[in-house]
Structure formats: structure tokens, C-alpha cells
Amino acid sequence: MSSYLDFLALYGIGGAHPGGILLTKELMFREEITEEMSVLDIGCGTCQTAVFMKEMFGSRVVGIENHPIMLKKAENRIGAAGVDVELIEASAEEIPFGEAEFDLITSESVLSFVNRSAVFSEVERVLKPGGLFIAVEMTAERDLSLEDRKELVDFYGVGELFTEKDWEKCVKTAGFVEVTIEKPDFPLLSPEPVIEFDLSDEIPEEIHEMLDRHEEYVDKYKELLGVRIIKCKK
Known part of the structure; x- marks a missing residue:
């Protein structure tokens, strides 16, 4: 049976997270990112963010992903862009690097689909002292029935839907002390975030049906589901 992540992979959606690549760019331009820095993008998907980071800042950029279709499309994007982005097949819960390896770690709509506690612990481990972790995540605006x-957990395949307080508790349990959680002001962004598609040659009908259901849920739960930008400094 196909999952929501299979849907994203087969459609080759870049910037599937709320706010899309426009929000990513706004967040990154707020930071002081230099070519001397090492950047890790967890759950990099088709490498849209990773390639942007390499092209814009010239940093060492590493993307990790474990979905085979996403990996192939990420390879294609990196090749087409002609940039040096390190792409590694790996799990977010087991980051294949030593301690204090990265200055900046990013994650966009990934934590909801994995073991959050394990990922936060791994991020804390591979992040350099003074380093920054930025995550963009779906968040319940209040407790859901x-x-x-x-309905949402079954469709999206997430473990559970966190409120802002849940995210804060999870981050601090991992050992981060300096934590800020922000609700983005989407009116400052384009009302139609730019989304890229890299469609697979063969897409099952059930995947097309998932797109319809996703759009239905986005409308149905627009008052109940939001997004938060989680920033953790080590």
C-alpha cells in the first residue's frame, strides 16, 4: 500500500513543506551562513533546499535521505545544477557522522514522520557547539478530537500530531536550552508558494487519489493545523 511519502516521491515534489522554498529562503537569509560552514539537510527529498544552500552560500552541504525514489531525483537535481552536494542514503534517526560535525542543520516536514526524540538527540550530537538547528514542522493549533x-495520522503516516508545547518539550528533553518557536507570518510570503514537480514516468492511480485527499484535508483542517519554525542553538 502506498504511503503519503510515496506520493511525495512519485510526484517529485520540491518544497512540500508549508511555505515551500520561499519560506526556506527567507529563513536562511536571516542567518549568517558562510562558505566555511558545514550544513546538513535531514530528509533532503529531491535536494531542493540543499542545492539552493550550495548555490547561494557556497558552504559544504550534505543531504541525507532514505526514500529510493527521492534519492534518484535528488541525484538528478544535483547533476543538473552542477554543484557539489554530498548526497547520502541514511536515516534521520541514525546520522552517519561523528560528533560536532555541522554548523547548521535543517529539517523541513521530516520530524513528524520519524522518531522525534531520536532525531533531536542525533542532531544535538552532530551539531557543533554554538551551531544551529532549524526545523519547519506541521503543528496542531490545539488538541484535536x-x-x-x-484521520490525519492514518493518511499522513505520522506518529502523532504535536502542539507547540509538545515540540518545545521534545526539544528541551534532547538537551537544547536555547530554543525559539515561531509561527510564520504567511502574509509576508507569496500566497502561492512555489512548488516544483518531477513526475515519475509511472504513477499508480491510488497516488493520484492521494493528491485529491491531501487537498481536501488541507482545506478541511486549515484552522486546526499550522506550522512552526523551531530553532535550537547548541
Whole structure:
């Protein structure tokens, strides 16, 4: 049975997270990123963010991803862009690097689909002292009913839907002390975030149906689901 992540992979969606690549660019331009820095993008998907970071800042950029279709499309993007982005097949829960390896770590709509506690612990481990972790994540604006929660968890395949307080607790449990959580002001962004598609040659009908359901849920739960920018400094 196909999953929501299979849908994203087969459609080759770049910037699937809320706010898309426009939000990513706004967040990155707020930071002082230099070519001397090492950057890790967790769950890099088709490498849209990783390639942007390399082209814009010239830093060492590493992307990790474990979905085979996403990996192939990421390879194609890197090749087409002609940039040196390190692409590694790996799990977010087991980052294949030593301690204090990266100055900046990014994650966009990934934490909801994995073991959050394990990932935060790994991020804390591979982040340099003074380094920064920035995550963009789907967030419940308030506690959901059991029916709504089940419908969303079953469709998106997430473990559970966190509120802002849940995210804060999870981050601090991992050992981060300096934490800020921001609700983005989307009116400052384009009302139609730029989304890229890199469609696979063969897409099952059930995947096309998932797109319709996703759009249905986005409208149905627009008042209940939001997004938060989570920033953790080590």
C-alpha cells in the first residue's frame, strides 16, 4: 500500500513543506551562513533546499535521505545544477557522522514522520557547539478530537500530531536550552508558494487519489493545523 511519502516521491515534489522554498529562503537569509560552514539537510527529498544552500552560500552541504525514489531525483537535481552536494542514503534517526560535525542543520516536514526524540538527540550530537538547528514542522493549533487525529495520522503516516508545547518539550528533553518557536507570518510570503514537480514516468492511480485527499484535508483542517519554525542553538 502506498504511503503519503510515496506520493511525495512519485510526484517529485520540491518544497512540500508549508511555505515551500520561499519560506526556506527567507529563513536562511536571516542567518549568517558562510562558505566555511558545514550544513546538513535531514530528509533532503529531491535536494531542493540543499542545492539552493550550495548555490547561494557556497558552504559544504550534505543531504541525507532514505526514500529510493527521492534519492534518484535528488541525484538528478544535483547533476543538473552542477554543484557539489554530498548526497547520502541514511536515516534521520541514525546520522552517519561523528560528533560536532555541522554548523547548521535543517529539517523541513521530516520530524513528524520519524522518531522525534531520536532525531533531536542525533542532531544535538552532530551539531557543533554554538551551531544551529532549524526545523519547519506541521503543528496542531490545539488538541484535536480523536476522530480528526485518527484521520490525519492514518493518511499522513505520522506518529502523532504535536502542539507547540509538545515540540518545545521534545526539544528541551534532547538537551537544547536555547530554543525559539515561531509561527510564520504567511502574509509576508507569496500566497502561492512555489512548488516544483518531477513526475515519475509511472504513477499508480491510488497516488493520484492521494493528491485529491491531501487537498481536501488541507482545506478541511486549515484552522486546526499550522506550522512552526523551531530553532535550537547548541
